[in-house]
Amino acid sequence: EPMLVRAALLSLPLHLQLPSLPREVSHSTLDASGRSHALPCSIGQLYIGSLRLNSDTTRMCAPATSAWRRMLPNALTVGRVITIPLLAAAYYTPRTAHTRLAAAMFAFLSLTDLVDGYLARKWSVQSDFGAFLDPVADKLLVCTVLLLLSGSLGAIVSLPAALIVCREIGISALREWMAIRGAHATVAVGWSGKLKTATQMSALQLLLLSLSAASGMTSPIRRLGIALLYISAALTAYSGMQLVERACAALGPEDSRRSQQ
Structure with a gap:
């Protein structure tokens, strides 16, 4: 399944392909109240909108606000x-x-x-x-x-x-x-x-x-x-x-x- 996702992405036109991510980047999303949260992302994870795709599962990226x-x-x-x-x-x-x-x-x-x-x-x-x-x-x-x-x-x-x-x-x-x-x-x-x-x-x-x-x-x-x-x-x-x-x-x-x- 991960190979199918990767192959589908590589088949996209060049201007639609995602740029390579650094080892640690900050992804931003909005919650229900419209407040922005920084989301930590690491290499090897693919982001489409606010979705994080990895080899195990597809899930939402959690807010970075520590307890x-x-x-x-x-x-x-x-x-x-x-x-x-x-x-x-x-x-x-x-x-x-x-x-x-x-x-x-x-x-x-x-x-x-x-x-x-x-x-x-x-x-x-x-x-x-x-x-x-x-x-x-x-x-x-x-x-x-x-x-x-x-x-x-x-x-x-x-x-x-x-x-x-x-x-x-x-x-x-x-x-x-x-x-x-x-x-x-x-x-x-x-x-x-x-x-x-x-x-x-x-x-x-x-x-x-x-x-x-x-x-x-x-x-x-x-x-x-x-x-x-x-x-x-x-x-x-x-x-x-x-x-x-x-x-x-x-x-x-x-x-x-x-x-x-």
Whole structure:
């Protein structure tokens, strides 16, 4: 049977014959959703469209997305959630370098927040589980560190921290409600929300680092961290009002009256 297939192909006109394949080539096909997948092909295999013919059988070429690529972004997110209690434990460890360890852990967790989303987009392995857990992990990390810093630095941190925590909980509830109504896209993250997150993470990182400084409140790092925290609180309120306004505009008059009752 393989000889018959080979003879039939060799009998084709020259311009219809397939070129010779290198030892490793990348073949591309489309799945049902229109997403492109790279398919690894080795020498000795004949490709017609998305079919792979060899001497044993005729079968479809499988996508090259490895299992570990599909799992790694979500594993980083889950690991971030698991590590948050360890950060709190490191913060209260009775040693002089405990705040430095907590600051290093916070920097690492913030980095994984960037890496998992980047890898999911690069490898086209976004999932509903990752889309749900990633913002939850971010909020857990931020709220935990705000709670820790409020206990150490007092009202100067606890006041903006209360605003940030209340906003995060309220907007999370709003997003769940809009998702139920099929209008989740109306409360997607905008530029103000992204800027809020950037200033928030920077402020918390600086404040954690400042706790190891002997100068205390006069430390330039701490003063900059507090300033960024208040800027983040203002952006938090502004972006929250934007999302509420967009959600109300997406609802009909009847829904708006019900929401006010």
